[in-house]
Amino acid sequence: QSALTQPASVSGSPGQSITISCTGTSSDVGSYNLVSWYQQHPGKAPKLMIYEVSKRPSGVSNRFSGSKSGNTASLTISGLQAEDEADYYCCSYAGSSTFYWVFGGGTKLTVL
Amino acid sequence: QLQLQESGPGLVKPSETLSLTCTVSGGSISSSSYYWGWIRQPPGKGLEWIGSIYYSGSTYYNPSLKSRVTISVDTSKNQFSLKLSSVTAADTAVYYCARQGTVTPYNAFDIWGQGTMVTVSS
Numbered sequence A: 001q002s003a004l005t006q007p008a009s010v011s012g013s014p015g016q017s018i019t020i021s022c023t024g025t026s027s028d029v030g031s032y033n034l035v036s037w038y039q040q041h042p043g044k045a046p047k048l049m050i051y052e053v054s055k056r057p058s059g060v061s062n063r064f065s066g067s068k069s070g071n072t073a074s075l076t077i078s079g080l081q082a083e084d085e086a087d088y089y090c091c092s093y094a095g096s097s098t099f100y101w102v103f104g105g106g107t108k109l110t111v112l
Numbered sequence B: 001q002l003q004l005q006e007s008g009p010g011l012v013k014p015s016e017t018l019s020l021t022c023t024v025s026g027g028s029i030s031s032s033s034y035y036w037g038w039i040r041q042p043p044g045k046g047l048e049w050i051g052s053i054y055y056s057g058s059t060y061y062n063p064s065l066k067s068r069v070t071i072s073v074d075t076s077k078n079q080f081s082l083k084l085s086s087v088t089a090a091d092t093a094v095y096y097c098a099r100q101g102t103v104t105p106y107n108a109f110d111i112w113g114q115g116t117m118v119t120v121s122s
Helices: none
Strands: A009-012 A018-023 A035-040 A047-050 A064-069 A072-077 A086-093 A101-103 A107-111 B003-007 B018-025 B034-041 B048-054 B059-061 B069-074 B079-084 B093-101 B109-112 B116-120
Touching (some): B003 B109, B018 B093, B059 B069
Parallel strands (some): A009 A107
Antiparallel strands (some): A018 A072, A086 A107, B003 B018, B048 B059
């Protein structure tokens, strides 16, 4: 099972919006509405930002939103702020006969 | 507030078995609402799901690691553990334990430990 495909890096200026893509296959992203997104600052543990494609956990800013079309999921961050600079990882359920989860390779977001 | 804390040796020799424990505090590991998982991150690289366990003992492993991984749970100690056998330098990573929702957040890892660095070297 291959990792989900994310761009290595994206960048944007404060106040702008950016979108990070996460491309899988019909066996994972395309088959289940079970995509989650994680933010990771250097030296820190990942933090859940989006689950079930587009749901936000309590306490996560509504500047973060998620969507999915076919085999590609997306994370959009609007009104970019300096503290959004971090690595972002997508994750999808990929099991059919057994439980299995696969992560993306990660995207480094730089706030210019 | 629920917290997870990994513990175990930071250095393991090649071909030996890596053993880590995750202690859950502030809540019960026996909740039917969660799985408990292990995820690792090699230096400078991305995240890899290793496996997950339910409080009943049901386990789910990454197929690429399945032959070397054993995850177990001790509900009396509110802990779950990871054993990875026949380690090589490629197993050097930060190892995280995390809570994974069976209800909400469904199938997502919502609470993580701080992570523990394990280096495989002679």
